[in-house]
Amino acid sequence: MTLSLIALILLTGAPCSSATSLSHDFRYTYGCYESKDVRVDVLLDDDVCGYADFSKGEIVCAMPHLPDYLKPFTKRVYEIAEHAIEHCHSVLGKAKHADSGAALQQEAPGTSIYTRYEGEDGVLNTIFCLASHFYPPTINFTWTKNExxxxxxxxDHRYRHNSDGTFHRISSLSFTPREGDVYSCTVEHQALRQPLTRSWELQKTRSSLTPAAVFLAVSLVLCLMGIGAGAFFFTKQSN
Structure with a gap:
């Protein structure tokens, strides 16, 4: 079943200020689906700093170090998140009745694939598959090794908001590359006519010798051979 999403961006009030008098934009977004699921994200300067976990009954921090001046807000934000559930479904219901035949907005994703470290044969690494600027936020990743x-x-990591209302998401794979192995990530989204596949394989190690270095080495060997031959004949004639 196709999922519908109503996303509302609301300011929580005046921007927060730290002890250093730096102003920050502190807000939250929430969306609800026909499946009855609701997601609430907390944004700090357009970056997701936390999200509501309704199973734990708290705001889960998504930043390595949450500023101290924001910690008192987490309890209040969770209360807002709880109220958002009923309100979001109410808005979704009104939107469906207002124009039940309206086509769902769709944006196809762009994809890319890259590794955490430069690939080395037999060395543990992580490969990432990024799907960006898609809507609605329902997407599927499939990893293959040699098909x-x-x-x-x-x-599969959490969905992230973009400033234009679309989303991006990353899927990662821990792996140990070997020469000859091909890893592929296939992305499926309802706005795509066909799945997108990106592949990665370990680059073969190339010789570090340049043509100039090879010419120099050969010339040096020939020179040494000439010197050796000359010394041999000189010694032979002396005897």
Whole structure:
């Protein structure tokens, strides 16, 4: 079933100020789906700093170090998140009745694939598959190794908001590259006519010798051979 999303961006009040008098934009977004799920994200200067976990009954921090002046707000934000559930479904219901035949907005994703570190044969690494600027936020990642589907070591990270209302999401895979292996990430989204696939394989190690270096080495060997031959004949004639 196609999922519909109503996303509302609301300011929580005046921008927060730290002890250093630096002003920050502190707000939250929430969206609800026909599946009854609701997601609430807390944004600090347009970056997601936390999200509501309704199973734990708290705001989960998504930043390594949450500023101290924001910690007192987390309890209040969770209360807002709880109120958002009823309100969001109410808005979704009104929107469906207002224009039940309206086509759902769709934006197809762009994709890219890259690794955490430069690939080395036999060295543990992480490969990332990025799907960006898509809508609605429903997307599927599939990893394959040499055209065989793999799930071990794969992790789909949370959806992230973009400033234009679209979303991006990353899937990662922990792996140990070997020369000859081909890893692929396939992305499926309802706005795509066909799935997008990006592939990655370990680059073969190339010789570090340049043509000039090879010419120099050959010339040096020939020179040494000439000197050796000359010394041999000189010694022979002396005897």
């Amino acid at each position: 065989v589907t793999i799930t071990e070591g794969a992790l």
